[in-house]
Amino acid sequence: MAGEDCVRKRQPGSTTTCKSHENEETPRRPENERSFQNSSNGWVDVDRAVTRKMQLIAEAEQLKPAFMKEVDSHFTEFVNNLVAKSALLDSSSSASCSEKELHKAKTLRAPPEHGKIFTARRSLLDELFEVSHIRTIYHMFIALLIVFILSTLLVDFIDEGRLVLGFDLLVFVFGKFPVVFCTWLCMFCATVFVPYNLFVWWAQGYRSSSRRVFHSLFYGILFQTAGLGFGPTYIAVSYALPPASRFIVILEQVRLVMKAHSFIRENVPRVLSSVKDKSSTVPIPRISQYLYFLFAPTLIYRDNYPRNPTIRWGYVATKFAQVLGSLFYAYYIFVRLCIPLFRNSSQETFNLRGLVLCIFNSILPGVLILFLVFFAFLHCWLNAFAEMLRFADRMFYKDWWNSTSYANYYRTWNVVVHDWLYYYAYRDFLWFFGKKFKAAAMLSVFTVSAAVHEYVLSICFGYFYPVLFFLFMCFGMLFNFILNDRRKGPIWNVIMWTSLFLGQGVIICLYSQEWYARRYCPLDNPTFLDYLKPRSWSCHMKM
Structure with missing residues (x-):
């Protein structure tokens, strides 16, 4: 071998030269080659090397979720601090206020820079759809729409003998x-x-x-x-x-x-x-x-x-096309899942068993309608107008699906409306009455939100049936205190989704029953109380 020849020469400095040359080459060699060289008598323990490699891969996979979670939390904290510092720099550069001026401002109202801070950011779904795994879920909903269309066309063809595209x-x-x-x-x-x-x-x-x-x-x-x-x-x-x-x-x-x-x-x-x-x-x-x-x-x-430099008209067309697709999606949900369920509901006696079955049968269409309203309006519609206006702050919602508390769900489901309620209802209430009345301020915000929601549904459906108001003021307030921000485990996310599913089933079931009851059981000379009394409770007596 080369090393042995260098030693046999016995020349001064030759051995040192050869060893140093070997030491220079050793770090350059791959890890597996060094393990082969260090093996005694030329034997290589391949099994031990492979086992060690698999152990390292398993340990890396175990550390990966914790590492990603830690990086995500630190990155989020870094971005939030950066946004806050930039806002403070902007406000301080635009107007350097003394303590006396700040005291004057506080007596009137907190200045705008102490309120909502607008900054350029993308919508969360736009970022998530760049991940292939999340985009596959979107493709699954498209496939479900295709199934609804095929189901409707085949049933119409069997019943009518032709394709009904009306x-x-x-x-x-x-x-x-x-x-x-x-x-x-x-x-x-x-x-x-x-x-x-x-x-x-x-x-x-x-x-x-x-x-x-x-x-x-x-x-x-x-x-x-x-x-x-x-x-x-x-x-x-x-x-x-x-x-x-x-x-x-x-x-x-x-x-x-x-x-x-x-x-x-x-x-x-x-x-x-x-x-x-x-x-x-x-x-x-x-x-x-x-x-x-x-x-x-x-x-x-x-x-x-904050404004974007350009308008992406292809993005605008895509969002409006998705709104139109969501509209047809909702149409097929009502045609295939809701109308066959509630069309003959007034012919049955109103009892507890029928109500329970109706609620659970309404959960699937109710949840699908919830997803469609969120996707079509809060994501597609608002992003389309934001793009046309070059409006750069696209945080119209947050990751409400990860909520472990109803308090967080209310804050993240519709950020646009929540900001208005927080700054002009909740904070103004505390500014007027004092910070000691936080519970009363929260109750007033819930009452205003519930009343407006019920007003919209009452006018649009043509009857007063305060199901949503009752859910808001009773279960919504109760869950807001029980499922608070201290609940962090995944079991609370499961509880939140379960209660959300049941609530959607109750809303779809009761409002649909009342809609058909008022169509099948009209009153000749209705009084004011007849508009307030649910007709679905007694419609079967009129049949």
Whole structure:
């Protein structure tokens, strides 16, 4: 061997030279080659090397989840701290306030930089759909839609002897669309001009005339209650709009009321602060800023929002196509799962057994409708408008599906509405009554949210049946305190999903039974109490 020849030469420095040469080559060799060389008498323990390698792989797989969880938590904390620090830097650079000025601001209301911070970020589902495993779940829902379509076509072909491609249900629920469009156009134009001009009129004459302040307040309240409050509701009821058309009118009514309130609520403290500081200029936003806010997918007013540099029109077309697909998905769910179940429900006696079976049979369509509403509106619809407006903050929801408490679920399911309720209902309640009344503030927020939800359903369905209000105020409040943020284990996520499934089954079952009962058991001369009393409880007596 080369090493033995070097030793036999006995020349000074030759052995050292050869050994150093070997030491230089040793680190360059792979690990397995060194193990082969170090084996005695040329024997190589391959089994032991393979076993050791498998042990290392198993240990790495065991450490991988903990490592990824730790990295994710540290990364999330780092990003949150970075956003908070950047917001503080922006606020400090834009206006360096002294302690005296901050005290003045606190007596009025917390300044905007202490409220919601808008920053450029993508929607969570857009990030998750880049993972092939999550995208497969999306493909599974598409496959289920194809199964619903095939089922409907085959059943119609067997019953009718031909393929029936009519969409009578969609045509019915979205009927009288010209009335809907005219109503929306009037609501939107009124919301553009009336609140803005009243605010400008008040802000310019606040210092000089107390009468102008009273007039602005009076006409503002009158517009909110009569113009946006009573007008759309009267049109929806008097024109007998179908359910989906009513939903468009009433949801736009609620949205515009919340938008107008946010605009006034954010700008009035700025005018009051400028008056106290004896500023020569009155901070009045431009009409273009207010108009952008009316279309932007947020309910919190700011003069400026983070914007993207370009518009991806392919992304916009994809999101609107997904909204249309979700609409047809909901159509087939009602046709295949709901209508056959509830069409003849009024012919059966109302009893406990039938109610329990109805609830459990309604869980599947109820959960699918829940997913479709979330995906179509909170993800696709809002992202489409955000992309067209280059609105960069796309956090319309968070990972509500991972919630282990109802408190976290309420915060993450619909971030857009939650922000409005938190800043303008919860925090303003504490600012007005004091921080000692947090429970009362939470109860007031639940009551407002439950009342608005029940108002929307009552007008859109044409009857008062406070199932959702009861679930909100009883079970919702109860679970909010029982399943609180201290519940972190996976079993609480299972409990949350189980209760959510049951709640969707109750909502679909009871509202659908009442809908068909009022169609099959009409009253000749109904009184006011007849509109409040559930007709599904006694409809079988009329058959």
